[in-house]
Amino acid sequence: MKKIIFHFKENWIRHGFETLVVVVGVIIAFGLNDWNESSKARIAEIGILNELISSLEADSSALSINIAFHNQAIKSSEIILTVLDSKGAFNDSLSRHFASINNYTTFASALGPYESLKSMGFETISNKSLRLEIISLYDQQYMILKNNERILTEDIQELKRHYYQDHFEEFQVIIPDPPYYAGKMVPNNFNELMLNKSFRYFVRTLINDHASFNLLNKMNVERVNELKRKCQEEIIRLK
Template identity: 35%
Template sequence: MKIGNWKKNGFEFLSIFIAVISAFALNNWNDNRRDSTSEQKILREIANGLVKDLEDVRGNEGGHKLGISASQYFKNILTDKPVDLDSLGIYYFIVTRDFVSIQNVAGYETLKSQGLELIKNDSLRLDIISLYEYDYQTLRKLEEEYSEIQFNENYFKEINQSLAPNFQFNADQNIVGIDLPINITTEKKKIILTYLWKIEKNRKFILQSYAQVETNINKVLEKINTELSE
């Protein structure tokens, strides 16, 4: 082979090699850019969902705290302690009320469909998985499946049978008062007091779970905001 041809062929090979490598590099850059854009979009979607989840968590926390106050209110009635009768209706409505755990999972489902590894930050990815797969599932099962926390199903009928005969109603059949001292047997009183005690203890238990979930949501939100600001 002549030197001129060797140089020519070598130059052509080098040009092709550089072109191929450049194409691979450009394709890889485009893939990384596309993944980065998708990651940021999904993180924003997850963050927006978490803000709504915080509202739901705090709403349920408030409901359970009011439920504890309702239990204490009727314990006072049963033990002949003074109460504000203007609060009778709302406390009776809430004393055995159950709640559902609502989570906005659209962003997380999108992430799973595109691959969890799309989140490059290992710590953030693990925290997101833990929040949705463990914390949210635990909270939902406590609220909707754990038998002791199904207050209406477990306790309303007997509490109502014991207290309702003492209620006062207006022309519209709304509860407006209660005959005091309440007419109830000692045996029934002890049973209802036991129910109210269990309701209060279980509401305090689930409030601990809500507090932990709220902490974890804020932790993930903080990490997402840091990731998006970089």
């Protein structure tokens, strides 16, 4: 009887140990699998963050260039108003300024990485706050910017179609070769234009429009640069 009990205990211990080894092995296997999946997700997240940083740098550069064009429009508008108010004489440089007041831009964001993130799933970005900021920039702030850009461009094109044709030889704001925004607009009759109240109104209105739009541009440059900084910090944290 004692031999039977001893044998039973021996078998129970052996089987229990074997079971324990199997269970521990399964747990380790699951743990390794989870670690591998977590590692893959982290690598993917770092990769898309690096791509977003590159696109944000491109966007910041594009916005800064657009700001310069609209600043030139404001400067040219002020020069023209000064000449008109002082009843100055026409000179060739004014033709450049007449064109520059109509500078319009098209912001084309580098959307590739953001589109990749959408296809991967926004949850790829584990930091919820950062994820929401990325979505807000591309789906909200950029849309507001582009809508205002469209309105300004349409206003300028409206002047082109219904006003400038009666007062200028041609509408030439952009030329085919660099520096592109170097067109010329020569008045048909400068002295007559000098007395035209509607033209002064349009110039003053364009100053306000360019300035307001540039405020949006500058705000977005700040947002883009701040988001880029946060993406860089997140990469450091993930590593």
